[in-house]
Amino acid sequence: MRKKEPVTLDITCTKDDELIAAMDTIAVLSGKWKIQLITTLNCGGALQFMEILRIIDGIGTKMLSKELQDLEANLLVKRNVMETRPVTVKYELTPHGRTLERIINEMRIWGLTHRKEVIGKFAES
Amino acid sequence: MRKKEPVTLDITCTKDDELIAAMDTIAVLSGKWKIQLITTLNCGGALQFMEILRIIDGIGTKMLSKELQDLEANLLVKRNVMETRPVTVKYELTPHGRTLERIINEMRIWGLTHRKEVIGKFAES
DNA sequence: GGAAGTAGTTTCGCTATGGAAAGTTGCGTT
DNA sequence: AACGCAACTTTCCATAGCGAAACTACTTCC
Numbered sequence: 264m265r266k267k268e269p270v271t272l273d274i275t276c277t278k279d280d281e282l283i284a285a286m287d288t289i290a291v292l293s294g295k296w297k298i299q300l301i302t303t304l305n306c307g308g309a310l311q312f313m314e315i316l317r318i319i320d321g322i323g324t325k326m327l328s329k330e331l332q333d334l335e336a337n338l339l340v341k342r343n344v345m346e347t348r349p350v351t352v353k354y355e356l357t358p359h360g361r362t363l364e365r366i367i368n369e370m371r372i373w374g375l376t377h378r379k380e381v382i383g384k385f386a387e388s
Numbered sequence: 389m390r391k392k393e394p395v396t397l398d399i400t401c402t403k404d405d406e407l408i409a410a411m412d413t414i415a416v417l418s419g420k421w422k423i424q425l426i427t428t429l430n431c432g433g434a435l436q437f438m439e440i441l442r443i444i445d446g447i448g449t450k451m452l453s454k455e456l457q458d459l460e461a462n463l464l465v466k467r468n469v470m471e472t473r474p475v476t477v478k479y480e481l482t483p484h485g486r487t488l489e490r491i492i493n494e495m496r497i498w499g500l501t502h503r504k505e506v507i508g509k510f511a512e513s
Numbered sequence: 514g515g516a517a518g519t520a521g522t523t524t525c526g527c528t529a530t531g532g533a534a535a536g537t538t539g540c541g542t543t
Numbered sequence: 544a545a546c547g548c549a550a551c552t553t554t555c556c557a558t559a560g561c562g563a564a565a566c567t568a569c570t571t572c573c
Contacts, residue, residue, distance in 0.1 A: 293414065
């Protein structure tokens with residue numbers, strides 16, 4: 264490959280900073296179970312670990328634990344240890360986590376139109 | 389792990405189908421260079437392979453080639469072979485590809501508020 | 514004939530992601 | 544003392560994603 268002296272485009276329509284912000288959003292929602300987990304908590308309210316495990320078909324303890332920790336680190340999910348016997352833990356979306364509903368809804372809508380677009384062009388050929 | 393008889397939630401607030409649609413959107417935009425590539429084409433119009441290679445700092449020929457093929461398969465990018473000597477190829481967003489601008493913008497906005505949220509809480513502690 | 518430019522593909526290797534299964538800890542019940 | 548249950552963690556393994564570098568194919572310029 265050639266040596267590339269970085270080209271500073273005169274067409275600077277998106278700042279680097281804003282590009283990274285969009286990529287951050289993707290990063291937060293990436294991972295096989297994130298969207299499903301967020302929508303489950305958005306619909307079901309506060310749920311226990313084992314409850315989520317039974318609701319989300321196919322997920323295992325390791326991935327559920329990891330995905331919950333990811334969301335917690337991003338302040339999207341709150342972990343509440345209940346003083347029951349035996350101890351149970353409830354997970355719920357934070358107010359910040361609930362702001363994801365809007366963008367996930369947008370993704371849902373775009374995904375549906377995309378599907379129609381692709382199926383449509385596929386039928387043409 | 390326990391045997392899990394799949395639980396059909398009475399809290400059925402999101403249909404499976406719609407969940408998958410949102411995940412499709414993530415899938416289309418996943419990959420290290422997708423967002424940057426789409427915004428580059430959205431801003432720069434029709435660009436040659438080598439032009440993109442020089443604009444997007446850090447990308448290599450293999451990944452650029454692959455990411456362009458991914459987008460083309462999803463009908464988001466059109467590949468135009470120009471009858472120049474030597475042959476050049478121009479890539480540009482399709483009308484469908486341009487519909488991504490809206491959702492990427494939403495991601496950009498959410499990403500910025502998310503950054504403030506996380507930095508804010510971090511400063512608290 | 515050799516260098517250089519466009520547009521890729523191929524190979525090798527590393528790291529990240531994700532799954533299955535078993536192990537851990539701390540209670541409470543029988 | 545043994546079993547059960549919640550909530551995890553750990554280990555092992557397979558696949559996927561990504562990058563650097565080299566290689567291919569074609570053409571034009573010197």
